[in-house]
Amino acid sequence: MKKDLITLAIESSCDETSVAVLRNGREVLSNIIASQIDLHKKFGGVVPEVASRKHVENISYVIDEALDESGITLKDIDMIGVTYGPGLVGALLVGMSTAKALAYSLNVPLVGVNHIEGHIYANFIEYKDLEPPFLSLIVSGGHTHLVYMKDYGEYEVLGRTRDDAAGEAFDKVARALGLGYPGGPLIDELAKIGDSKAIDFPRSYLEGDSFDFSFSGLKSAVLNYLNNSKQKGLEIMVKDVAASFQQAVVEVLVNKTMNAAKRYKSNNIVLAGGVAANSGLREILSSRCKDEGFNLRYPSLKLCTDNAAMIGAVAYYDYIKGYRADMYLNAVPSLKLGEKYGG
Ligand code: KG4
Ligand code: ZN
Numbered sequence: 001m002k003k004d005l006i007t008l009a010i011e012s013s014c015d016e017t018s019v020a021v022l023r024n025g026r027e028v029l030s031n032i033i034a035s036q037i038d039l040h041k042k043f044g045g046v047v048p049e050v051a052s053r054k055h056v057e058n059i060s061y062v063i064d065e066a067l068d069e070s071g072i073t074l075k076d077i078d079m080i081g082v083t084y085g086p087g088l089v090g091a092l093l094v095g096m097s098t099a100k101a102l103a104y105s106l107n108v109p110l111v112g113v114n115h116i117e118g119h120i121y122a123n124f125i126e127y128k129d130l131e132p133p134f135l136s137l138i139v140s141g142g143h144t145h146l147v148y149m150k151d152y153g154e155y156e157v158l159g160r161t162r163d164d165a166a167g168e169a170f171d172k173v174a175r176a177l178g179l180g181y182p183g184g185p186l187i188d189e190l191a192k193i194g195d196s197k198a199i200d201f202p203r204s205y206l207e208g209d210s211f212d213f214s215f216s217g218l219k220s221a222v223l224n225y226l227n228n229s230k231q232k233g234l235e236i237m238v239k240d241v242a243a244s245f246q247q248a249v250v251e252v253l254v255n256k257t258m259n260a261a262k263r264y265k266s267n268n269i270v271l272a273g274g275v276a277a278n279s280g281l282r283e284i285l286s287s288r289c290k291d292e293g294f295n296l297r298y299p300s301l302k303l304c305t306d307n308a309a310m311i312g313a314v315a316y317y318d319y320i321k322g323y324r325a326d327m328y329l330n331a332v333p334s335l336k337l338g339e340k341y342g343g
Helices: 037-039 050-070 089-106 115-125 166-175 183-193 216-232 237-263 281-294 307-319
Strands: 006-011 016-023 027-035 080-087 110-114 134-139 146-152 156-160 269-272 295-297
Touching: 006 050, 006 089, 006 307, 016 050, 016 307, 027 050, 027 089, 027 307, 037 050, 037 269, 080 089, 080 115, 080 307, 089 110, 110 115, 110 307, 115 134, 115 146, 115 269, 115 307, 134 237, 146 237, 156 237, 166 183, 166 216, 166 237, 183 281, 216 237, 237 281, 269 281, 281 295
Parallel strands: 006 080, 080 110, 134 269, 269 295
Antiparallel strands: 006 016, 016 027, 134 146, 146 156
């Protein structure tokens, strides 16, 4: 019988220090996430230098916990997977130097993983039967991509944001509303009790049938609305602003995704990234897919936001394809989907 492949995966691209142990590509034995959110809250966003320092403090403990929980010892690890981009360079380097040290000392292969790919692969962990090809909408704090995934590791990028990422828009609007960081979950909660039709914020579809996105105009419209209301001494109904803003984002995401699925004749649609946790997006996209006969998948909440299990899933499939990194693997802060240097 073919031997199982045990992967230890490390993710440190932003403000989560995470380590996971996987058996083959899709079975998660542990997935420990040390979130730094509370630390960055008082600054209203992630402070890169603070994030790097915290990763250094956390990483060894998170590795120990991931091993403990999985029941796997270091000598059973067959390979190390690590995020090498995109992300904050200092934060990435902490995970990468740890991964290199482990791979070197254990004498096992090292695989460099693209973080955006990780978000898509979270779905392979959630749905054991899922296989490419499919259409994927990846919406996170740093990225908004509409992608046709042809095969493992093979993508056709149909559209991406030209300015703010969807999650970034949520975070910036939440900040303007005085809600705190990260803004997505806070707006999501308020939107549940607000009126999504209260304010008619603009929906940006860009030219013709473009699959690109733009959220900076919407963000400015919300800021203008808030300023005008304040100047006129009008009461601001925060829950209505949250609901109307979320509705504007979700409508554009859903319409473009449905159009792309039809154009590319993709019956399967896969949602990924932190904003995939948004209940409005899940609900509206689910109902459109149901009505129009498409099959929608999205990961559970823990696998939507940053975690090392999704990185381990990519590492496994990259390993099978023959990708190996060496000790010269460097962090690539603006790594694109589909690019694989050194990884
Ligand atoms: O994927 P992720 O953890 O990190 C990046 O790779 O960027 O995504 C974080 C982003 C943040 O912008 C956060 O506000 C957003 O995902 N987010 C949400 C929700 N939960 C997290 N946005 C909208 N609704 C949510 N429920
Ligand atoms: Zn992410």
